[in-house]
Amino acid sequence: MRLASRMSRLGTETAFETLAKARALEAEGRDIIHLEIGEPDFDTPENIREAAKKALDDGFTHYGPSPGLPEARARIAEFVGGRLGYDVPPERVVVTPGGKPIMFYTILALIEAGDEVIYPNPGFPIYESMINFVGGTPVPLQLNEETGFTANIDELRASVSDRTKLIIVNSPNNPCGSVIPHSDLEQIAEVAIENDLTVMSDEIYHDFYFEGEHTSITQVSGMPERTVILDGLSKSYAMTGWRLGYGVLPEPLVEPVSRLITNSVSCSAAFTQIAGIEALHGSQQPVIDMVAEFKARREVIVDGLNAIDGISCQRPKGAFYAFPNIRHTGMTSDDFANACLYEAGVALLAGTAFGEFGEGYARLSFANSTENLRRGLDRIAEMLANR
Ligand code: PLP
Numbered sequence: 001m002r003l004a005s006r007m008s009r010l011g012t013e014t015a016f017e018t019l020a021k022a023r024a025l026e027a028e029g030r031d032i033i034h035l036e037i038g039e040p041d042f043d044t045p046e047n048i049r050e051a052a053k054k055a056l057d058d059g060f061t062h063y064g065p066s067p068g069l070p071e072a073r074a075r076i077a078e079f080v081g082g083r084l085g086y087d088v089p090p091e092r093v094v095v096t097p098g099g100k101p102i103m104f105y106t107i108l109a110l111i112e113a114g115d116e117v118i119y120p121n122p123g124f125p126i127y128e129s130m131i132n133f134v135g136g137t138p139v140p141l142q143l144n145e146e147t148g149f150t151a152n153i154d155e156l157r158a159s160v161s162d163r164t165k166l167i168i169v170n171s172p173n174n175p176c177g178s179v180i181p182h183s184d185l186e187q188i189a190e191v192a193i194e195n196d197l198t199v200m201s202d203e204i205y206h207d208f209y210f211e212g213e214h215t216s217i218t219q220v221s222g223m224p225e226r227t228v229i230l231d232g233l234s235k236s237y238a239m240t241g242w243r244l245g246y247g248v249l250p251e252p253l254v255e256p257v258s259r260l261i262t263n264s265v266s267c268s269a270a271f272t273q274i275a276g277i278e279a280l281h282g283s284q285q286p287v288i289d290m291v292a293e294f295k296a297r298r299e300v301i302v303d304g305l306n307a308i309d310g311i312s313c314q315r316p317k318g319a320f321y322a323f324p325n326i327r328h329t330g331m332t333s334d335d336f337a338n339a340c341l342y343e344a345g346v347a348l349l350a351g352t353a354f355g356e357f358g359e360g361y362a363r364l365s366f367a368n369s370t371e372n373l374r375r376g377l378d379r380i381a382e383m384l385a386n387r
Contacts, residue, residue, distance in 0.1 A: 011129030014353035018337070022347040033376040035364040036347040038174060038321070039240040045286040048237060051278035055271035064270045066261040067254065068095025068246070072273035076246050079280040080231070083206070084216050086224065092248050094257050095268045095276075099204045099232030099245030101261075103130055106200050106228050106247070109256045110166055111136040118159050119168040120151065121355035122175055122323070124202065127168050128355060137163070142357045145325060148314060149178035153187045160195050167192055169217060170202040172209065175354045175363040176323045177316020182215045189220040198250070200228045205319040207236040207287050210295045212317065218248075225250055236287050237279045244272045294320045297366040297373060304377035305364075310384060320366050323351070327360040329384055336362055344383035346376045 018036040026032050073093040081088040096102055103126055111117060113135035119127040121140035131138040139159050143149040171180040192199050199217055206214045218224045232245025249257060305313040305324045313324035326336050333350035340346040351358030366373060
C-alpha cells in the first residue's frame with residue numbers, strides 16, 4: 001500500500017513505544033520499573049467517578065455540540081477565568097477528547113506550507129510532529145540547562161522571520177520541569193504583539209508547581225486575543241484515560257476548530273464533560289494532595305540521581321519529570337535509555353525523544369511510588385557501575 005507522503009512527516013510520542021517495549025519484556029517475565037509514561041499513578045477522585053456514573057444514568061450518552069456541551073463550556077470558562085483572574089467568555093471554550101487535539105486543530109487551522117512555528121526544544125514531541133505534518137517549518141527554541149531550562153529571549157527575537165506565524169510555550173515544561181518566569185512571558189508577549197503572532201500556551205501542568213504559582217502569558221495585556229490556551233483534566237485529576245481537555249481560543253479560531261472537531265471526532269463524550277464539571281468545581285483537595293506527594297518524590301528522585309556517578313540533575317520547579325544530564329556517563333541518550341530498559345529493567349525516555357536539544361539528557365517520570373523510584377535508581381546505579 002502506498003501511503004500519502006504526508007505520513008512520512010508525522011512523528012510520534014516515544015513514551016507509548018517505550019511502554020510497548022517494556023510491556024513486551026514483562027510478558028517474557030522481566031520485572032520492569034515504569035518511569036516512562038507521563039500520567040499520574042493515582043485513581044481519578046471518587047467524586048468525579050460518581051459524577052460520571054450519575055451522568056450515564058441521567059442519559060448523557062448522546063452526541064452533543066462539537067465545541068462542547070453549553071454547561072461544560074460555561075463552567076470551564078468560569079474555572080479558567082477564576083484561575084487566571086480575567087473574564088473568559090464561554091463561547092471561546094472548545095472541549096476536546098484530551099488536551100492534545102487542541103495542538104492538532106490549532107496547527108491544522110493556522111499553519112500552511114512554509115509557515116514557521118517557534119517551539120520549545122526539548123519539548124513535547126507532538127508540536128514538532130504536527131508542524132512537519134502540515135508542511136510548516138519547525139523552528140526550535142532551545143531551553144538551556146545553564147538557565148534552568150529556560151529560553152534565551154534574544155534568541156527568540158532572532159528566530160522570528162516574515163514567515164513566523166505561531167509561538168508555542170509550555171510552562172511548566174515537559175520534559176524539563178522548568179517554569180517560564182513571568183518576566184520572560186512578558187517579553188515573549190511583546191515579541192508576539194510586535195510581530196502580530198499567535199501564541200499557543202500549553203498549560204496542562206498548571207497545577208503541578210513545587211515552587212511559586214502558575215502564571216499565564218494570557219495575563220499579559222493584549223494576549224488573550226492572540227493566545228490559544230491548551231489545557232485539560234488528564235494530569236490534574238488523574239483522568240488521562242477519560243480523554244477530556246479543552247482550549248480557550250481567540251474568537252476567529254472557534255468556528256474553524258469546531259468544524260475540525262465535526263470532521264474528526266464529532267464531539268467529546270457527554271458524560272465525561274459532566275464529570276469534568278465536578279472535577280473543576282468540586283473539592284480540589286485531591287489535586288493538592290497529589291501535588292504534595294509529587295513534591296516529596298521530587299526530592300527522592302533528584303537526590304538519588306545526583307548521587308549516581310556521571311549523572312547530574314536540576315530540581316524541577318513543576319510538572320512531574322526529572323531531566324538529568326547524563327553526558328558524563330559517556331553514553332548517548334538513546335544508548336542510556338536502552339541500557340536502562342534492557343540491562344537495568346528501568347523504562348525511561350531518551351532526551352532526544354523531545355527533540356535535538358535533548359541529546360545528553362534523559363526523562364524520568366516520577367509518577368511511581370517512592371519505593372519503586374528508589375529501586376529504579378539503585379538499578380541504574382548498578383548498571384552504570386558494571387559497565
Ligand atoms: N501537553 C503536554 C506538554 C503534555 O505533556 C501532554 C501529555 O503528556 C499533553 C499536552 C496532552 O495531554 P492529554 O492527555 O490531555 O491529551
